[in-house]
Amino acid sequence: MPVGLLLATAGLALVGLVESYAATAAALLAGGFGVAAFHPEAVRFASFVSAARRGAGMGVFAVGGVAGFALGPILMTPVMVTIGLRGTPIVAAVIGIAGLAVLWNLGYLERFRILEETSGRSYRTAAVEPVVDEAAPATAETIAQALAHYA
Numbered sequence: 001m002p003v004g005l006l007l008a009t010a011g012l013a014l015v016g017l018v019e020s021y022a023a024t025a026a027a028l029l030a031g032g033f034g035v036a037a038f039h040p041e042a043v044r045f046a047s048f049v050s051a052a053r054r055g056a057g058m059g060v061f062a063v064g065g066v067a068g069f070a071l072g073p074i075l076m077t078p079v080m081v082t083i084g085l086r087g088t089p090i091v092a093a094v095i096g097i098a099g100l101a102v103l104w105n106l107g108y109l110e111r112f113r114i115l116e117e118t119s120g121r122s123y124r125t126a127a128v129e130p131v132v133d134e135a136a137p138a139t140a141e142t143i144a145q146a147l148a149h150y151a
Contacts, residue, residue, distance in 0.1 A: 002106060004041070005099030007034030009092045016088030048112035 011031020018024055043061065050057020075094060079087035102109075 002099045002103035004034045004036070004038030005095060005102060007031065008038065009096040009099055010034070012095060013089040013092035016085035045109050045112065049109065051112075 008031045014027035046061040
């Protein structure tokens, strides 16, 4: 999982440093492979860690991904304006730091996977008490009112 993030970092960093179209395409391809390697394992670990509150855990994971996607242009624009394409390693460092944080905490994350595999019990199919979210009806009502207001 951290290798995927670090490969994505390298791909992004190289995009602004290489000169040819083919090298740019290769850097983007490497970065894409890194992202593709990261996500399946990250989803799996998010699922393990959130256990009984799997929906909430996956929601946090999805929001984090969308926030990262939204932050890309916000971080990239000032760097491009001031430094140009040579500044891509600066922005890639943010992803690299995230990759190092995942690598640093991998032992902690592995405990959840090992727990599921050795217990013979899958948290995905385990019988757990349903969590009743008191705010859910109010949230649905609020969304419906907002849609009616703006329609």
